[in-house]
Amino acid sequence: MTVGTGIVQIQEALKLLRAQWEETQRHWNDPVGREFERIYLDNLELQVKQTRQAMEQLANLLQQAHQDSALT
Numbered sequence: 111m112t113v114g115t116g117i118v119q120i121q122e123a124l125k126l127l128r129a130q131w132e133e134t135q136r137h138w139n140d141p142v143g144r145e146f147e148r149i150y151l152d153n154l155e156l157q158v159k160q161t162r163q164a165m166e167q168l169a170n171l172l173q174q175a176h177q178d179s180a181l182t
Contacts, residue, residue, distance in 0.1 A: 113169035117162055124158050127151070 131151060135143060 113165050113172065117165050117169075120158055120161065120165075124155065127154075 128151070131147065135147075
């Protein structure tokens with residue numbers, strides 16, 4: 111698996127989670143459900159965004175290392 115593939119997979123997993131949460135909210139739409147969303151899901155989205163940025167940086171570093179090793 112490439113870093114790019116990992117990025118796509120994590121984004122797709124988050125998209126699926128959000129879709130499932132929207133379905134859940136049809137049955138669980140009260141203050142406790144909103145608090146759950148705020149504490150867990152919103153925080154998870156932030157973590158996924160930060161992870162994606164770190165993975166993109168890693169992919170760039172790996173690409174540069176590969177290019178540098180090809181030159182020697």
